[in-house]
Amino acid sequence: MVDFLFYLFALITVLGAGAVVLSRNPVNAAMLLIVSFMGTASLFVTLGAYFLAAVQVAVYAGAVIVLFLFIIMLLNVDAAEQFRPDYVTFAGGLIAAALMILGTLKLFERGENFTLLTLQELDPVGVSTQSFGMELFTTYMLPFQVAGILLLIAMLGVVFISKRDKETRKDAA
Amino acid sequence: MIALLTVIISFSAASIIGFIPGKNTKLIRSLALLAALATFAASLVCYFQYLAANSQFQQVIDLAWIPAIGAQFKVGVDGLSISLLVLTGIVAISGVLFSWELEDRANQFYAYYFALIGGVFGVFLSLDLFLLFVFYEIAIVPKYFIIAIWGSGKKTYAAMKLVLFSFVGSAVALFGLIALYYGSGQHTFDLIQLMQEGEFSETFQLMVFPILFVGFAILAGMWPFHTWAPTGHVAAPTAASMLLAGVVMKLGAYGCLRVAIGLLPYGAIYWAPVIGWIAVINIVYGALIALVQKDFKYVIGYSSVSHMGFVLLGLATLNEVGLMGASLQMFSHGIIGALLFAIVGTVIYTRTHTRQLYELHNLMARMPGVCWAFIIAGLASMGLPGFSGFVSELHVLIGTWNQDQFSIWIIILAGFGILATFTYTLVKIHEAFFRASQSHSTTESYAPMTLAEKAGCALLILFAVAIGLYPKLLTSILEPSLAPILEALAVAAG
């Protein structure tokens, strides 16, 4: 049963992501992204990581997508040009992907298979939201802070990319 | 320590002269001459010290350097290296003398010049293969700049070709050196230790010997990898041609003798016939091509290839007389090759402004002094008795005769090579100096040789004659140094 659910949600995730890439209308793409995110969230649920699943829905499928939509509307992005694949590149990508999948499968044959454990089996106490928070702010304090700096970088990036200087604006006009 | 002075003086001269403003030509060339004389003096001191105490290696300095790869800073001299140190000193002095008039970027010229010479000295001094290789590669880059900046004709092409050939050669040799390091079981680059204690299996010797030998021999102008030599020599400015033909090609031969044959005698015995064949091809091919050249400098360039064939042939004999011949020929060709390039590249060229033989007319009447100098050099190059070339080539031929592995054809071809050398030398002397022309009947004299040119010629001729008349000057120091190599060969031959 878990196996079946895994494949189902994985399929939703992958197909959703593929559809995002292929869709020409940015609004559609953003909506399809939600589908993909929901697939991921469901996968988290099957693993027993309920908190992560909730965060996934609330932050990504909710807040991030809303932001995307805002920007799309504000900038008034038109439909992208017709997707014209460069066939050589396309074929190259396909070959690379096929090789990767085959290689990975081949490598799996190298040893005995083993089943991955779910979170509950791994650590029956540690999956609660409380213990998650405790871990995040004690054991993983440092990576958490560094992730904060990552956001700072994003902010700096936004400043210099989007902020127009007066002079350049004059030049443009 | 005195031997190491040659390297130190050269590199200091390179760095000091490099920073003198280029306008002070006089200061620069006097300093250069001074430095060259100093290196020569140091090498002479080594020579006399060695005569006084005829032991294996002298003045050994052994400092820890990079223990991680078993490399030491180990230098020292024996007779073989001293003979080449002296040669380098002589050629360095005469190179400066023959570039006396050079004014364009003189500071840079001598900086590269002495960097090259320092590298060459370093190779002859090194008793550690890693150190030897370092100096071997240091000598590569300055050659490019000297040829590309002060050369003539297709200079950038020739310079690039020369550098790439040298670099590929050194890369092949490097490959062999790393194999030696592991193959010896000693995990050291120490040449003496490798000679005495290195145990190289027979299959190893058979595999690695050709790699090492070819790697070094590319720089010695071995056929079919000789093509860099004529183009490089011709495009180079005179001092550089003198160094290239006189000394740099000896680096390769020295590596072949000291490293390849000295460390891998079993492999040497196995491959000797092949090398013998290649060597006679060098001799005959070089001589025949020289015969048909129209450009005077190309004639000398190919004659170098031919003469280096004698060195290789001497090496391939693997017997006492032959190896002695090879070592003598290294010295002899160093002197004579330098002299020939000096006369053609500077003395004649600055006066006639051409190197094409068909444009030279009545030179005998118009510059008799130069002509006599060249004729003496040509005779020495032919191997006429009384000159160093005779002694060395005779040794090589006797050695070849005594080498049982050689087919009779090698000896016959070597003899034919000597004949060809006679032919092209005489023909070219005739074409250059004695041919009168109907259209150009001018007999106006050219300017006589300058003092610097006279001094340079005299110095080189002096040594060519001295060795020719009294070869013991060199053989007495070479004999004890070749002994361990011969011993190793005798052991390997079983």
Add this chain to the structure above:
Amino acid sequence: MNYPQLFLTTLPELIVVLGMFVALGFDYTKYKELDPQTRSNKVAALSTIALMLGLAGVVWQFLQVTDGSKTFSNSFNGQVVLTPLTLWFKGLIFVLALFVVQFAKTDVPNKHVSEYFGLILLSTLGMGFLITAQNLIMLFVSIELISLSLYGLTAFQTDKKFSVEAGIKYFTIGGVSSAFLLFGLSYLFGATNELSFEGITAAITSGAAPQNYVLIASAFLVVGLGFKIAAAPFHLWAPDTYQCGPVPVAAWVASGSKIASFFLLVQLFGPVLETSEQKETLIAGIVLVSVLSMVLGNIGALRQSCVKRLLAYSSIAHAGYILIGLVAANEDGSISVLFYAVIYSLATLGAFATIGIIDSRLGREAQIDDFNGTWKQNPGLSILFMIFILSLAGIPPLSGFFGKFYLFMAAIGSQPEIASWSEGFYWLVAVALLMSAVSLFYYVKVLKAFLVSADTPKLPSIQITKAEGAGLLLLAVLVVYLGIYPTGLVEFIAASLG
């Protein structure tokens, strides 16, 4: 959780972050009305101070750790591991960042001065964290920190279309590579159930971890890190990034981030390659990457006329050389990789800095022909450039030569006795030597323009600032010194690794 301890271990980074905020604050308020060049000088001075204080912190930690009186080691499950080796490399990163700041300040691409230096400082932070990280989470977070800052820096010349394009290219490809990396890391975690390198190594060595999963994880890690070190066939971003981004940024990508990535490679793969049962397969894969990098890098560089692009291809080739040390899978191999990463970074930083100085004075991208006759007006610059380029080409007595030699020795030493040519790495070294010969061709071509050509120089006499001059000189001295006497560094690395 020991917070005071965490504070002390991350002291240098905290100082740098603080310095960055100070610089940002001053730039947004007090310096607001000044002209960009003055602002740039001031912000650069603040950044320099921050980096120097950070460096002092690193030195302090180094002294404490070597002293043994206070141990920082293996704190927080491998998140920040302070050993003499990691601290030395972290210090090196800070020093290189100091150089980059000096080179960057004369030519800030636009008015966003403090953001420019801020991103440089933050990427320094990431590299420092990456070097001390021996924990998968910290590893990934620091790699992202480096990558994001570098994406931003590459796209910094917002007025230039190509800069932005290069930034986006770098961003897209880098994002994909991060995905590969993350996938590999998650497999590694899944197979070993450990986050710290120590635990992972123990699980792999003891055979507790399923080999096939470890192998898949490693394969994905090779791909992901291959992007970061610009090894072929994952190198496609490098030429554009190096050519079109600001030059100091290219120098930084080629030096600092390379050191950090190679350090990580050694830390992560060193133990795996030495002990894993499946090392043959993994080594075969890395050998393939190495050969491809050497061949594509060197052949690609042959036909470049833009010097920055040429250096980009040469950096691809150098990634190939360095991987030779990795496949040796022995102690010498690890030492030689780290040594080469250091000296390569010094030389390439110097070369890029010289190009950057010339580009900024020329006002456009320098082609090889633009350097014709540079020796006439700028002899000092030409000599320094010659030193850097010859070191990259591997000519003794410069450090590039010993570095390469050591890599080759290590590779052959892993299996010196061979029965056939397919065994051992003799053939790999032969390929590398051949490719070095090819590389000499284009390096000499660049030097020819600088030193040989007698044409009237296109470049005016260049006034370099004191900071730039001192930086270049120091780099050149280091390049020469490490070539003549590498023993000190080699033995330090050897002692601290073992």
